[in-house]
Amino acid sequence: MSGNGKTMKLTLKVWRQRNASDAGRFVTYEAPNVSPDMSFLELLDVVNEDLIRKGEDPIAFDHDCREGICGTCSIVVNGGPHGPRPLTTACQLHMRTFADGETLTIEPWRAKAFPVIKDLIVDRSAFDRIIQAGGFVSIPTGSAPDGNAIPIPKRNADLAMDAAACIGCGACVAACPNASAMLFTGAKVAQLSLLPQGQAERQIRVRKMVAAMDAEGFGNCTNHGECEAVCPKGIKIDVIARMNRDYLKASLLKP
Secondary structure, three states, rough: OOOOOOOOOEEEEEEEOOOOOEEEEEEEEEEEEEEEOOEEHHHHHHHHHHHHHHOOOOOOOOOOOOOOOOOOOOEEOOOEEEEOOOOOOOHHHHHHHHOOOOOEHHHHOOOOOOOOEEOHHHHHHHHHHHHHHOOOOOOOOOOOOOOOOOOOOHHHHHHHHHHOOOOOOOOOHHOOOOOOHHHHHHHHHHHOOOOOOHHHHHHHHHHHHHHHHHOOOOOOOOHHHHHHOOOOOOOOOOHHHHHHHHHHHHHHHHO
């Protein structure tokens, strides 16, 4: 409850789907006495407690750290991945963002490559397979070098760190009209291609990761920009252009 003791009443239209083969449907729930200081996931916790008391099946949703770090809280709120606040994950979205009496529509990510497991939970293992295809450095690098041993231009270091901020939540895919994973893949390619340690496998990495992305059924990028707009970590679409340049070069130089 907030410091002034005021509470909110909200109506929730939640997507309920038993499994991937189920057609699914929206179910309406009333949520009275909601504290404005609750996070969105705490709201779902409270609704689930009430459903369990009634002997009903609770709403299935993903969560882990609840600190905006892991990206697990993958839900669409009123048509926006993670909700209406920029640079904010659903677990850090507080109910004071919404108006008393408002109706909230809550859905899972919508993408062919992210099949629904149950309710608001989708299978995002396609991202894991893209990383497994080449999103790592496999050459021996020895122990951690001294921080000043390998000179790296500050601009490159900053860009690499910006790309590495991607938490792989999939909001970019959910927002894109083509369900493209190019912002995610571009970020994972860029964070290594900008650093000396990533140069030895740079060409084979981008070829393998793009091939894995295409094999998973993600769409292509047509520069709509929704991915950047909804990314909770502010990843810029510049990483897509960087990946495209690397991919073109790697394709032309492929032995």
